[in-house]
Amino acid sequence: MRKKVLIVTYYWPPAGGPGVQRWLKFVKYLPELNVEPIVYIPENPNYPITDESLLSEIPESLTIIKQPISEPYKLAGLFSKKKTDTISKGIITNDDKQTTLEKSLLFIRGNFFIPDARKSWVKPSVAFLKDYLKREAIDTIITTGPPHSLHLIGLELKKKLDITWLADFRDPWTTIGYHKQLKLTKSAENKHKLLEQSVLNTADQIIVTSQVTQEEFKTKTHKPIAVITNGFDVNPVSKQDLDVRFSIAHIGSLLSKRNPEILWQVLRDLIAENATFAKDFELNLVGFVSDDILKSLDTYNLSDYLNNIGYVSHEEAIKFQKKSQVLVLIEIDSPDTRCIIPGKLFEYMVSERPIIALGPEGSDVATIIKETNTGNYFNYADYESLKAQIESYYDAYKLGTLQSHGIGLQKYSRKALTKDLANLL
The missing domain is CATH 3.40.50.2000 (Glycogen Phosphorylase B;)
Structure with missing residues (x-):
């Protein structure tokens, strides 16, 4: 009998960019390892980048459940759609060149939406998933962030149910580079750190993508921390003729x-x-x-x-x-x-x-x-x-001899990395 696992993620096709790739690939290979993934995503997300081609990679047999989300980016876009879209893509202007509007948007984002702008999805998701997990007899969940608000869904479900919770950090939380650009007050900064501490000390298993993050988190929690990097997958793109220039x-x-x-x-x-x-x-x-x-x-x-x-x-x-x-x-x-x-x-x-x-x-x-x-x-x-x-x-x-000759690459294949994840499960 396959083990059922619920995966809570914000980024999912047709979202584009790197955030969607990690769990799309895990979901692809988990069934081969006797794990049945069930994916929980927002029904009406505000993706800054879309890539329709990724829709074809979703397994046909995959169960996907959705719930509506309310996001402030749509409201903020009424004031300046260009600036809002730019910030949501992660492109933040250097401090000395920011307009008053951009400074205001960053301040609001950092201090009024903690840990991030998807925080309003936490409460309704917990209410919905609490019943869903019981009904479907699922005892293991995975949350992946950013957005780190999704870890708060895992945190609340862990408090309410007898489940195993794995928190996957694609990026660190309070030490990520852009965190300092959010113009946080001391109170907001402390709240971020307290939430991070709660997640790290409550999850049954932490997953990170780098050794450096693992070392950082070891100073913050005694919970087990595994490194599972991102990787490469087989793709249909054939060998290309090299650029002439x-x-x-x-x-x-x-x-x-x-x-x-x-x-x-x-x-x-x-x-x-x-x-x-x-x-x-x-x-x-x-x-x-x-x-x-x-x-x-x-x-x-x-x-x-x-x-x-x-x-x-x-x-x-x-x-x-x-x-x-x-x-x-x-x-x-x-x-x-x-x-x-x-x-x-x-x-x-x-x-x-x-x-x-x-x-x-x-x-x-x-x-x-x-x-x-x-x-x-x-x-x-x-x-x-x-x-x-x-x-x-x-x-x-x-x-005409320019080429790289990689060695030991296979351990970074998506299939090998998914096996590492399945071993944790």
Whole structure:
């Protein structure tokens, strides 16, 4: 007899972006491991990004239950739809360039909607699921955040029912980079920490996506903490013809604070020093890009080399990964981002294209890239090393030998990672 597990998630197809991929893939493979997943999602969510192509990946036999949700983004959009959409996508303007309206929206979001703007879904969800779990004889639930308000659903259900609760943190809670941008009062900050503490100390099992987050949470709870990273899945995209030009591509959102000026400086200097490089080079940005990034590229005279592709479907994103000469992964230069392992890293790793990653010292990304031999990682002060690496990749491109040769990648397959989850269950 299969074990039934209820999964509470906000992001689900047609939602786009990385947040939807993790549990969509777990759900795909859990039935092979004698686990029957049942997914609970909002009926009328406000997804900032949609990708209709992901709907085809939902298993036909999957049970999905829905309940309405009330979200403030729709009301806020009456005042400024552009700013509201931008903030909901995670693109927050640098502090010194924020308008009064944007500052107000961030203050309201941070201090009146704790832990986040989906908090109103907690109470009706608990009322509905309490009866549903009893009726269906389900004794195990999983909540996944962000939004971390979903963990409060698990917290309340755990208090009311004899169930096993696993809390999955795709990102940390109070130490995530954007948390400091929410203009929190001391009272609001303390409330976040108290809620986080309650979740960490009440859940039967904590799941995190990085070693750094595991170490952080070990200082906050004695509950068991397992690391199950994101990963890559088999996909229908065939091998692509490589770009004719020396393309350096970033796939995914580029937020204002995720601005790798050291990379722009290196590229500007290589263009100035090497006419052949200048003729061959192109920069492809695939995904939402903040205005601050575009202005910075203009400052470094890179606009003429830029193809600003914009958001594309997940399938199209994989095509760009496979045909680009070099793939770039960028993280904010802050100790708070050492734990962030973007989901696209794992798809980058199996694309057979070399990776250039920039981020803080001590990052989990640096460890994974080194262990898998899929590219090179640089800190924001590594100008000379970064420049030399791009020159080396360019030389290999001219010779037609530019490629990565990954090792030990299979443990990051979605099927292998789902087996790790099933073992916890």
